[in-house]
Amino acid sequence: MKLCLGSISLALLLVACGPSVSDGMSDDTTGDDAPDVDASTCVATDEICDNSADEDCDGFVDCDDVDCSGFGSCPSDTTGCGEADLTEGEPLALPDGVGTSYESSINITGFTDGQFLEAATDFLGICVNMEHSWLRDLQIEMDCPSGVTLILQEFLGQTGSEVYMGTPNDTDGTDPVPGVGADYCWTPTAANLPMLEYVNSTGVHDLPPGDYQSVTAMEALVGCTLNGPWTIRVTDLWGIDNGFIFSWGIKFDPGIVEDCDDWPVE
Secondary structure, X not given: OOOOOOOXXXXXXXXXXXXXOOOOOOOOOOOOOOOOOOOOOOOOOOOOOOOOOOOOOOOOOHHHOHHHOOOOOOOOOOOHHHOOOOEEOOOEEEOOOOOEEEEEEEEEOOOOOOOEOOOHHHEEEEEEEEEEOOHHHEEEEEEOOOOOEEEEEOOOOOOOOOOEEOEOOOOOOOOOOOOEXXXXXXXXXXXXXXXXXXXXXXXXXXXXXXXXXXXXXXXXXXXXXXXXXXXXXXXXXXXXXXXXXXXXXXXXXXXXXXXXXXXXXX
């Protein structure tokens, strides 16, 4: 449904921590109220942060898994590289506005001066917790500090059926009310096709939470300066519908951080 700008609060954060390690037991020894998995038989996939399942086989689910730190309703981790400062940004509501772009940035300062991304696999991905009542409206991009732009979700024209991200309020008219966000990531190792390719090939109405390929290969980030503003930009290119990004973050391989105990971000 089409609408005008709403107002929500948004916290942006950077998380760069490695996964927890399962003890490989079948009982609950980790204290997370979920049975530990058998590491010898579990087939690991990317963790989803809101479905009470342990996809990555580390014995933790949802907000108890460090991979979910800072995403959606999960609090930021307070150990290791998760000790990034919480950065308050401008609210990133996504009102109806044909041709209008909405942006928010995280200014990273914790890498060595002049350090650049040497391998695409050192960039673990960008994640959002968001809802929108018409995915086909949107072009979603990310800029690195050097100005390289990745197309994450590509607008393919004003054709096609309704596709929900998360659980939007589709009847909120001119008084937009945030719905319920879901966790979506773009990662260099994602098995799922880019979002609209996935939708068009499967016919789904609700885009499943999880990891998706970016439209621009993440190898394009190689050579990007690491310190500086990393920006997410959402452009609405088709009238009527709206949405909200409630939180977002980017993750790097902690191995490229010289001092993981003192990870600053402005």
